[in-house]
Amino acid sequence: MSAQQTSGQPSAVTKPWSDRLCDAIRDRNSAVCVGLDPRNEQLPAPLRCPAGAPMSQVAAAYREFCNGIIDAVADLVPVVKPQAAFFEQLGPAGMVALGEVIDHAIAAGLLVVLDGKRNDIGTTAEAYAAAYLGSTSPWRCDCLTVSPYLGDDSLDPFVAACDQTASGIFVLVKTSNPGGGFLQDQVAGELAIYRHVARWVTKTNQSRLGASGYGPVGAVVGATYPAQLAELRAAMPGTIILVPGFGAQGGAAADVAGGFDATGNGAIVNNSRHIIFAYQRKEYADTYGAARWQDAARVATQEMNQQLNAVRFTSR
Amino acid sequence: MSAQQTSGQPSAVTKPWSDRLCDAIRDRNSAVCVGLDPRNEQLPAPLRCPAGAPMSQVAAAYREFCNGIIDAVADLVPVVKPQAAFFEQLGPAGMVALGEVIDHAIAAGLLVVLDGKRNDIGTTAEAYAAAYLGSTSPWRCDCLTVSPYLGDDSLDPFVAACDQTASGIFVLVKTSNPGGGFLQDQVAGELAIYRHVARWVTKTNQSRLGASGYGPVGAVVGATYPAQLAELRAAMPGTIILVPGFGAQGGAAADVAGGFDATGNGAIVNNSRHIIFAYQRKEYADTYGAARWQDAARVATQEMNQQLNAVRFTSR
Numbered sequence: 001m002s003a004q005q006t007s008g009q010p011s012a013v014t015k016p017w018s019d020r021l022c023d024a025i026r027d028r029n030s031a032v033c034v035g036l037d038p039r040n041e042q043l044p045a046p047l048r049c050p051a052g053a054p055m056s057q058v059a060a061a062y063r064e065f066c067n068g069i070i071d072a073v074a075d076l077v078p079v080v081k082p083q084a085a086f087f088e089q090l091g092p093a094g095m096v097a098l099g100e101v102i103d104h105a106i107a108a109g110l111l112v113v114l115d116g117k118r119n120d121i122g123t124t125a126e127a128y129a130a131a132y133l134g135s136t137s138p139w140r141c142d143c144l145t146v147s148p149y150l151g152d153d154s155l156d157p158f159v160a161a162c163d164q165t166a167s168g169i170f171v172l173v174k175t176s177n178p179g180g181g182f183l184q185d186q187v188a189g190e191l192a193i194y195r196h197v198a199r200w201v202t203k204t205n206q207s208r209l210g211a212s213g214y215g216p217v218g219a220v221v222g223a224t225y226p227a228q229l230a231e232l233r234a235a236m237p238g239t240i241i242l243v244p245g246f247g248a249q250g251g252a253a254a255d256v257a258g259g260f261d262a263t264g265n266g267a268i269v270n271n272s273r274h275i276i277f278a279y280q281r282k283e284y285a286d287t288y289g290a291a292r293w294q295d296a297a298r299v300a301t302q303e304m305n306q307q308l309n310a311v312r313f314t315s316r
Numbered sequence: 317m318s319a320q321q322t323s324g325q326p327s328a329v330t331k332p333w334s335d336r337l338c339d340a341i342r343d344r345n346s347a348v349c350v351g352l353d354p355r356n357e358q359l360p361a362p363l364r365c366p367a368g369a370p371m372s373q374v375a376a377a378y379r380e381f382c383n384g385i386i387d388a389v390a391d392l393v394p395v396v397k398p399q400a401a402f403f404e405q406l407g408p409a410g411m412v413a414l415g416e417v418i419d420h421a422i423a424a425g426l427l428v429v430l431d432g433k434r435n436d437i438g439t440t441a442e443a444y445a446a447a448y449l450g451s452t453s454p455w456r457c458d459c460l461t462v463s464p465y466l467g468d469d470s471l472d473p474f475v476a477a478c479d480q481t482a483s484g485i486f487v488l489v490k491t492s493n494p495g496g497g498f499l500q501d502q503v504a505g506e507l508a509i510y511r512h513v514a515r516w517v518t519k520t521n522q523s524r525l526g527a528s529g530y531g532p533v534g535a536v537v538g539a540t541y542p543a544q545l546a547e548l549r550a551a552m553p554g555t556i557i558l559v560p561g562f563g564a565q566g567g568a569a570a571d572v573a574g575g576f577d578a579t580g581n582g583a584i585v586n587n588s589r590h591i592i593f594a595y596q597r598k599e600y601a602d603t604y605g606a607a608r609w610q611d612a613a614r615v616a617t618q619e620m621n622q623q624l625n626a627v628r629f630t631s632r
Binding site for chain 1: 321322353355368369370371372399401402404405406407408409410411412414415431433434435436437438439440441443444446447448453454455463464465466467468469470488491492493494495496497498499500502503504505509512513516
């Protein structure tokens with residue numbers, strides 16, 4: 001974190017998040033989002049900490065590992081997505097490390113989506129929005145994932161923050177887990193609940209479209225539901241889609257093809273474990289091994305770029 | 317935070333959360349939960365920081381203020397509920413302060429519900445559960461608020477953590493905000509979405525009931541919907557209800573009466589602003605003023621105890 005963080009700073013970035021993201025996708029020729037999900041038991045030795053190590057030591061290892069991944073992929077992808085939970089798991093020391101990782105990603109020229117799935121009501125939602133959104137907030141994220149269960153008025157403060165700080169959100173619409181349908185697939189008034197959320201997202205974006213044709217309110221739609229991904233791409237014009245579930249969760253390039261628009265833009269596909277822990281995958285382990293974990297992550301990212309680029313311009 | 321936090325510690329508390337909470341409600345003769353929602357602009361001078369103050373200075377003020385509130389009410393109530401958002405708004409320095417406030421509450425003999433409304437899928441949900449639940453986790457909370465949009469399988473890791481660490485969760489069922497109905501009131505298969513969540517909560521508790529008759533999986537039901545509160549009290553046997561919306565949001569004692577069981581137990585009613593900033597309320601300002609903000613908080617807590625105790629034993 002920067003030592004001089006103060007309250008009440010003015011906004012610094014003015015180009016809309018949606019345009020910054022779409023430009024970066026085009027400039028890097030990549031729709032890959034690298035998920036920063038550190039887990040001590042999968043860190044390469046010697047970064048891995050012994051069981052019972054102080055949490056401050058594990059937090060330092062997470063910082064070094066994530067910063068190393070950032071260095072390995074910074075010129076290959078537009079965006080990284082730190083997963084807040086893994087840092088919160090280490091207590092306050094973990095949150096300090098999270099701030100340092102975000103700062104490192106920004107310094108490396110990457111956009112940052114914090115995966116926090118936050119939300120609350122009223123002034124508390126305003127506090128979350130002020131916390132995470134925009135380059136003058138203390139965490140300095142470009143974008144935050146947000147949960148919609150609390151309702152449309154709980155999302156409004158995040159949209160207001162997007163307007164004020166040229167930042168963005170990704171609202172959970174159709175998640176990648178098997179049990180996501182428990183509420184999301186319930187049909188009410190002839191529309192699945194996830195379509196109710198999608199409708200709000202689309203409507204909210206309509207008056208906020210940037211030069212890219214996209215607005216600040218994105219949607220999370222899992223790679224594990226290819227039919228719904230294509231359905232939602234059509235149903236949500238102007239909405240950038242964040243697609244989790246590629247790689248370790250089972251999604252492949254063909255599954256996510258339907259998420260892109262006719263120009264191969266409008267979606268980013270996240271991959272966490274199969275990139276950051278690529279050194280453990282059998283196709284890379286022999287060549288790279290634990291000592292060359294950064295090289296393995298870089299090659300895995302290049303391969304995912306090739307896989308996505310083979311489908312994202314031909315999907316329509 | 318305690319400097320010696322290490323990973324992989326065994327569980328320390330074995331009495332179920334539900335029994336610890338119900339016992340504390342009975343022992344203190346109080347169903348009040350004091351919400352710790354610090355906001356710099358409402359802090360009493362001289363704790364209030366000037367606009368543009370470093371976030372580390374605001375974080376120190378939040379720690380001093382919240383610890384002062386804890387000292388003022390520790391013998392009057394069973395439980396406090398820090399709101400994560402206000403600490404996260406201060407960046408890493410705020411999270412360090414949050415850890416210190418939780419430690420202070422535990423040392424004062426209070427139970428701690430962290431209001432974080434967290435959730436995610438699979439091993440990420442496990443990380444949130446490991447972060448917050450149980451006395452050996454780094455944040456050492458007894459209980460965490462959790463959002464259900466991601467589905468039943470996203471809640472399972474939290475329930476497993478409750479089983480392992482004698483902790484609890486409160487799942488969002490029917491929230492107190494006007495827009496809560498956007499998804500929660502949608503009717504699917506003849507049941508409102510909030511009733512689908514309530515059904516899962518009740519079922520999950522059935523095999524986990526403690527000596528109190530309650531299980532670890534609580535439900536959030538807002539004071540601003542008295543009819544649904546009474547409906548859900550009847551529909552969710554074995555489920556402790558956390559009732560937000562009392563006080564500044566408009567809920568009164570008569571509105572929350574329906575949340576209690578026949579013995580006046582089974583629910584806690586949260587009040588944040590009308591207790592912690594009681595020194596600003598017109599009925600206390602003349603007597604106490606900013607200099608005696610702790611006395612004002614204490615008297616406001618005593619009055620809320622009286623108001624709730626007048627209804628919670630007569631509601632059936």
